[in-house]
Amino acid sequence: MAVDARIAVLPAGQQKLEIREVTLDVLGPYEVVVRQKAFGVCHSQLDRIYDPSRTESMLLGHESIGTVVAVGDQVRYVAPGDEVLTTWIPRSPLDGRSPVPPRITFPGGDSATTHNTFTWGTHAVVDEQYVVKAPHGTPQDLGAIIGCALMTGAGAVMNSAEVRPGQSVAVWGAGGVGLCAIAGAAILGASPVVAVDVDDDKLKLARHFGATDVVNAKKTDPVAAIRALTPHEDRTRGVDYAFDCTGIGTNIPVSLASVRPGVRGTGIRGGADVLVGIPRVPFQLDSMDLLSGEKSLLGCVGGSCDPARDFETFVEWTRDGRFDPSALVTDRFALDELNTAVEALHEGRVRGRAVVEIEG
Template sequence: MPTDARVVVVPETTGDPLRVEAVRIPDPGPYQVVVKQYASGVCHSQLHQIHRPRTSPVILGHESTGVVVARGREVTHVKEGDDVMVTWVPRDGEHASRRPDGVDLQLADGSIAKTTSSFTWADVTVADEQYVVRTPGSHKKDVTAVIGCAVMTGAGAVYYTAGVQKGQSVAVFGVGGVGLSAIAAAKVVDADPVIAVDLDDEKLAFAMKFGATHGVNASRVDPIAAIRELTRKTDGAGAPIFGADFAFDCIGVRKTMEQILPAARNGVLGSRTGGTAVLVGVPTTPVELDARDLLINEKKYLGSIGGSCRPDRDFAMFLRWYAEGDLDLDALVTRRFKIDEINEAVHALESGQITGRAILEF
């Protein structure tokens, strides 16, 4: 039977406050799962969606923890009562035989609210089974909600997209929830040095708790020069080497997207190729890259979406990192809000008041 739920609705008119509405979640379709949620992350990328023009109401959120209350007849990997995470990356796209479906939800006034792949700003959600990942029931259900986006995106970019190895140098531009997850992964693989770049001394100090070895305040110094100085050395033939082996942009603004390429290590002709710049943050503008630097130093500029992760494979690994103390999710989650406080949560995120990651608790 349908399930009562309270969901956050982003109105059709841009700029209007978000509202919480009571709705009825329909019985799941053949490939759908209904999840009663414990907690959901509040992701910075959703600010872009809130401010983007639209032609209908939308429902947001894409990382959460919860318990299955109903499943469709074709769903076999979870059952009622299972603890799960809801995410926005297909859990096993490599072996999928069908494209996952999105969900549109009818509101009380009869209008249709659109979603992207999943929605988690709700105490109950319904999602295609490809966005629902079974987890062991022994983990905490609040802070682990951020694994489905922040951790996957940041840590996965280091671990999978870049494939950082022990002893390689890493610079991370932007140390919010995604950047801190990237730093934690760099620590797990024994990268050195691990350089955090931000505009706020408090956030840089916070990044040290997750594994950063150095902090660079880009409001006071040139971060490219600082990174080059921290990584400067010579090779066996005496040629100068400077810059990070991997430079990650976890923000997505034009300035940082353009800074990570010159911050990456230079190449030495006939000896070694240059470093790699990795774009992790959601871009909002075009960029201009120095093609000469890219060519002469044989550098790479990569994109990383969802940390190149496969949730069925990787969420268990991130939970293990948490259990073993390598990923401090208790520290990463710095603010908690109730569903009726969603406008306060969005304002806090937009105004830079969230040091790590915020969550909604249901």
């Protein structure tokens, strides 16, 4: 089945996306074509856009909601007409099969590829492992951001740290992923839930998602503020879990300092700092804070999520009103405004998540 599509391409050596027309008419055996309804614009894609070492044209994006319109001859999980959620974490073990990243060849012979999936366009071509059948009644706003922002932020709280009711949490960075971490912590019963950012508008939105306290790190010492908010019966101060969603290497020792230390001789270990944002350069830690405080530094990828299991949970949160995806989607764009969306994100003008909505 031939499918006419408009797909965003980041040409080699450029930082501006081009929307190109192409006919998708040859599928690999495990590939799925998804007609997009909406997709998120994730901060991690900026790293690829502004990467000076990139030498080939790229296809970008990794979270969306849409409808399957064509499948390869070995696809068994979905069929044309199914509504699906696209993500970048495989749905299930690959059983020894290594998915081949899709490569699109455009009229004129230029081709572009991606790391594992792409969503920026009217259509996406993805391996079936990167789509999840959308639970019935999945709202479009939720579907557009569930495959990265919600999975990464809330998943870190739910899976990587396994936060329990009454434990204290600080979320560093109240962007799209951070807001989802805040929401996840609040839903799971953490208290207090402290949001840290340098933007008062983002901190105001953080309260909507369940932050009990907010700290503007430009206006006050954030570590001192968090410690003041988190006294413990063992006379230590600090949160049980800090979630560093900033992706800024120099912030990691600061967020680690906001974590409660252990108590020597009692068997009480310190808390944990969870790396949610991706630090792009090496960073240094205060080794004595980590060692003497018996603290932990945890890495997590995609919120340690199993998409097939966890997406149902996230949809449940939305159905019963515990999570408000429409409030998270603070900026909406058309496909032809994609470069504007990227610029807004790069310049820090997106409070929550930017989403591109496809007409038709």
